Amino acid sequence: MVKLTVASVAAQLAALALLVRGDSTAVLLAFLGMQAMAAALTGLVLWRLLPRRFRVPFVWSYAYLSLFCFFVPLGGMLVCLGSYVFSRLLPSRAGLNGIGSVGLPEFVTHLVSRVTHGGGARLRAQLGNARAPLPERLTALVAMQSMPARTASPVLRELLADSADDVRLLAYGMLDGAEKQLTQQILAELPRLEAAQTPAARAEVNKRLADLYWELIYQNLVQGDVYHYTASQVERHASAALEVDDTNASLWYMRGRLALVRNEPAQAREWLVRAQALGFARERVLPLLAEAAYLERDYAAVRSLMAEFDSPSPLPLMRPLLRYWQS
Numbered sequence: 002m003v004k005l006t007v008a009s010v011a012a013q014l015a016a017l018a019l020l021v022r023g024d025s026t027a028v029l030l031a032f033l034g035m036q037a038m039a040a041a042l043t044g045l046v047l048w049r050l051l052p053r054r055f056r057v058p059f060v061w062s063y064a065y066l067s068l069f070c071f072f073v074p075l076g077g078m079l080v081c082l083g084s085y086v087f088s089r090l091l092p093s094r095a096g097l098n099g100i101g102s103v104g105l106p107e108f109v110t111h112l113v114s115r116v117t118h119g120g121g122a123r124l125r126a127q128l129g130n131a132r133a134p135l136p137e138r139l140t141a142l143v144a145m146q147s148m149p150a151r152t153a154s155p156v157l158r159e160l161l162a163d164s165a166d167d168v169r170l171l172a173y174g175m176l177d178g179a180e181k182q183l184t185q186q187i188l189a190e191l192p193r194l195e196a197a198q199t200p201a202a203r204a205e206v207n208k209r210l211a212d213l214y215w216e217l218i219y220q221n222l223v224q225g226d227v228y229h230y231t232a233s234q235v236e237r238h239a240s241a242a243l244e245v246d247d248t249n250a251s252l253w254y255m256r257g258r259l260a261l262v263r264n265e266p267a268q269a270r271e272w273l274v275r276a277q278a279l280g281f282a283r284e285r286v287l288p289l290l291a292e293a294a295y296l297e298r299d300y301a302a303v304r305s306l307m308a309e310f311d312s313p314s315p316l317p318l319m320r321p322l323l324r325y326w327q328s
Contacts, residue, residue: 012039016074040071047081128160128168135165142171150179154221180222187213204245208252211238215255232259250279257289266293284310288319291326 016035044067048059055062070077128141142160145153153175160172190210197203214234217223223231236259239252253276260269270293277286287310294302307326310319 008042012042015039036071036074039074040067040077043067043070043078043081047078047085050085128156131164135167138165138168139171142168142175146175150220150222154179158221158224176222179220180217183213183216183220183222200245204242207238207242208249211235211242211252211255214238232262235259248279250276250281253279254281254286261289261292261296264296266296269293288322 012035016032016039019032019035044063047066047070048063051062066081069081073080128138145156157172157176160168161176163169163172187210190206190213194203194206194210197206211234214231217231218228218235235255239256243249243252253272257269257271257273257276260266260272270290273286273289273293277283287306291303291306294300294306304326307323310323310327
């Protein structure tokens, strides 16, 4: 560092000496060459004196210092060295704010399936922001393929009215693909129902059909008249299966939920209690029993049922209800 400084000062003095010797073209060219060498050496010395955060990018910071010293002979060196001395003698009292440049985050699709809270709220916000760049919205939309269909379907249905054609088409394709997958399974089971010879075989196929039709409802893939038709098929096949084997708790649970949708709380309570008696999870039955009691305006029963809910990690939707009825 010392040798480099001495060399830059010597080159600068030699350039100034050439400048005062005469005004011929040869002397001028020699001065420019020596001045360029002095500027290059001085710029390197000054660059090494800079704070670390000002040294990058090297090309621009070094070029700025060298050009400044080249076009301002001796004065450029003195100004830069004087600034360095003042910065050492009079350091800044204000602390650094730590402002930096941060790149945009990217969606990591294989981690989306691990999200257990929020209900896709962050992806919904990203997709609902019409001002966001289209590639980012499409990336978020593709990331939703790793989410449960029940969570993704309402978001995809909202995007069917999006202003961007690519978003609309991709959302429609994802919804249509999920529905067709279940529909194809249903169509494959219907001939087996006709071919079944024994009551037990027919009950097994009816159970599978009830499950498949229920998945269309559970995954929010049907609406309007299609929903009512699908619900009627669930009821039909579940009832047929229960006529042969009435110990299937999940089928009683399905019928109980559909009875609530039809605003038949008494019937729903009967079937849900039966599902619970057959071993269906109590934590899943209690909120529906409370809803049936609420529809019957039996608020004391609602409070009693909610007080029995002791799940250590209730769903986000249940937490405000529990706080209200258990307070």
